[in-house]
Structure formats: C-alpha cells, structure tokens
Amino acid sequence: MTGKIMKGIGGFYYVYVEGSGLYECRARGIFRNKKMKPNVGDVVDIDILSEEEKTGNLVKIHKRKNQLIRPMAANVDQALVIFAVHEPEPNFHLLNRFLITMEQQEIPVIICFNKTDLATTEQMQQLEKDYENSGCQVIFQAAATGEGITQIEELLRGKTTIMAGPSGVGKSSTLNCISKEKQMETGAVSEKIKRGKHTTRHSELIHIGEDTYLMDTPGFSSLFLENIEKEDLKYYFPEFEPYENTCRFNGCCHIHEPGCEVKKALEEGKISKLRYDDYCMFYEELAQQKKW
Ligand SMILES: Nc1nc2c(ncn2[C@@H]2O[C@H](COP(=O)(O)OP(=O)(O)OP(=O)(O)O)[C@@H](O)[C@H]2O)c(=O)[nH]1
Numbered sequence: 666m667t668g669k670i671m672k673g674i675g676g677f678y679y680v681y682v683e684g685s686g687l688y689e690c691r692a693r694g695i696f697r698n699k700k701m702k703p704n705v706g707d708v709v710d711i712d713i714l715s716e717e718e719k720t721g722n723l724v725k726i727h728k729r730k731n732q733l734i735r736p737m738a739a740n741v742d743q744a745l746v747i748f749a750v751h752e753p754e755p756n757f758h759l760l761n762r763f764l765i766t767m768e769q770q771e772i773p774v775i776i777c778f779n780k781t782d783l784a785t786t787e788q789m790q791q792l793e794k795d796y797e798n799s800g801c802q803v804i805f806q807a808a809a810t811g812e813g814i815t816q817i818e819e820l821l822r823g824k825t826t827i828m829a830g831p832s833g834v835g836k837s838s839t840l841n842c843i844s845k846e847k848q849m850e851t852g853a854v855s856e857k858i859k860r861g862k863h864t865t866r867h868s869e870l871i872h873i874g875e876d877t878y879l880m881d882t883p884g885f886s887s888l889f890l891e892n893i894e895k896e897d898l899k900y901y902f903p904e905f906e907p908y909e910n911t912c913r914f915n916g917c918c919h920i921h922e923p924g925c926e927v928k929k930a931l932e933e934g935k936i937s938k939l940r941y942d943d944y945c946m947f948y949e950e951l952a953q954q955k956k957w
C-alpha cells in the first residue's frame with residue numbers, strides 16, 4: 666500500500682493511507698544502510714503487518730519532489746503563513762524573514778491576514794499594497810466569522826502545505842474552520858500518536874481532504890538568516906527585480922549607491938517602505954555575521 670508519512674517519532678512512522686487510515690510503521694534496515702532517513706511528507710510503500718492493529722513495515726520511499734530543512738519535511742507544495750491584522754499586531758520583521766527562508770527553499774507562499782473583523786479597510790489596503798509585489802499571494806480572512814475560509818480551502822486543495830505563524834494569530838481557529846468534517850479523524854490520529862510518547866513538539870501532517878495535507882510547524886519565533894551572502898539578499902525581494910539592471914552601478918546593493926533605481930522607486934511609492942527597511946536591516950545583519 667502507498668501512503669504518506671504524517672509523523673515520525675521514537676523510531677515509528679505514522680503512515681496515512683487514503684481510504685484505509687493510519688498505520689504505525691517501522692523502517693526496515695535497508696534505509697539505515699542507504700543512509701536514507703524517512704521524512705514527514707514522504708510518500709512511501711508499506712507492507713501491512715496487522716490490519717487489526719494497524720501496524721506495518723516501511724519498505725520504500727518514493728522519489729521526493731523537494732526536501733525542506735526548516736521545517737524538516739518532504740514534498741511540500743506551498744507555505745501558508747498566518748498573521749493577524751490586529752491583536753496581536755503583525756510582526757513584519759518576522760514575516761519578511763520567513764519569506765526569505767521560503768524563497769531560499771523555493772516554496773511559494775500564501776500570506777493570510779486573519780481577524781479582518783478587527784481591522785479597518787485602510788489597514789487592509791496598506792497590507793495589500795506592502796505585499797503586492799512580494800511574489801506572494803495575499804488573502805484576508807476572519808476565522809471567527811468564517812469569512813474567506815472558502816478561498817483558503819480552494820488554495821489548499823490537493824496540496825501539501827506547511828502552516829506557520831506566531832502565537833495567537835488564529836492558526837488553530839483556521840484549522841478548525843477548514844477541517845470541520847475532519848475533526849473526528851484528526852482527533853483520532855493525534856490520540857494514536859500521543860500514546861506513550863514524549864511531549865516534545867514534532868512536525869506533524871494533518872489530513873484535511875483528499876490528497877490535501879497541512880503541517881502545523883513548530884518553532885516560528887527565531888528565524889535566523891543563514892547561507893545568504895549579503896550581496897545576494899536583493900534577489901530575495903522580488904519587488905526589486907524590475908529595477909535590477911537599471912541602477913547606475915553594476916551590482917548595486919540598493920542601499921548607499923547613487924543613481925539607484927530601487928531607491929527612486931521607493932521614493933515614488935512603488936516599493937513598500939516596510940519591505941525596503943527590512944531589506945536594509947537584514948543586509949546589515951548579514952554583514953555583521955560575516956565579521957565573526
Ligand atoms: N476577532 C477575531 N478573533 C479571532 C479570529 N480568529 C481567532 N481569533 C481569536 O484569537 C485567539 C487565538 O486564536 P488561536 O486559533 O488559538 O491562535 P493560534 O495561532 O492557534 O495560537 P497558538 O496556539 O498560541 O499558536 C483566540 O481567542 C481566537 O478566538 C478572528 O478571525 N477574529
């Protein structure tokens with residue numbers, strides 16, 4: 666049977682098979698010999714040991730589409746990052762950092778601003794403008810009223826999505842909205858997984874519809890930029906791209922150079938100041954890293 670690894674913990678892999686449910690599996694020695702570690706998100710073949718006890722052996726890992734390091738997951742199609750428009754106020758530094766780490770791993774991002782019921786139209790227009798050329802899709806919703814939930818469901822359908830966002834923005838509320846009919850099942854999955862295990866938070870996939878999976882990612886608060894040369898940081902800001910070859914200097918970093926078209930676009934309001942300021946801050950941060 667073929668399924669998907671939902672969670673790996675204590676040497677066990679929990680494999681969800683569409684139509685059959687969740688199996689507790691062990692990986693056979695061949696993986697260790699090949700130095701291949703099964704990942705959450707992997708599509709795998711399993712041999713059933715006991716249909717009654719829902720146990721099996723993991724026998725094959727299918728070829729991966731991609732493998733993320735942060736968070737550790739395979740075959741991820743996209744990321745959904747949730748922030749509240751208000752309560753808590755959005756931490757844009759965190760959001761912009763997150764966008765860079767996703768861009769590094771070539772994962773498309775949907776930015777979801779939740780709690781629209783607490784925001785003014787002006788606030789939302791500003792957010793839309795700040796992120797319109799960021800390369801991300803921006804959507805608005807209120808998990809409290811159900812507004813915008815259909816749109817999210819459509820964006821998630823048939824895909825494996827990692828969900829991230831700071832505490833209190835409405836991730837659980839969103840999940841509850843989009844998986845109403847699934848709640849019983851996810852509850853059962855969590856029960857099985859929790860049994861006799863430690864309390865450390867691990868990455869876990871949740872099955873929310875046919876071929877549709879969502880991963881609630883732990884550890885969002887510290888996003889340290891790494892493996893980026895400061896000179897390359899500009900490539901992680903898609904809104905700079907139209908101006909890339911028009912600056913006076915080749916290799917312009919768009920910070921102190923005269924004749925910089927990015928800075929001109931900023932002054933003309935064509936590039937978001939919020940995004941540009943973070944670019945400068947991250948640039949400085951990367952420059953400092955190099956000195957250590
Ligand atoms: N006004 C309003 N409140 C909301 C909305 N969505 C969620 N909330 C409230 O915001 C609070 C936090 O929501 P959660 O869904 O627990 O947030 P979370 O992101 O899962 O938080 P953590 O579990 O800490 O990561 C709760 O009191 C929710 O009732 C919304 O659309 N509008």
Ligand SMILES: [Zn+2]
Nearest residue numbers: 912917919925
């Ligand atoms: Zn420039």
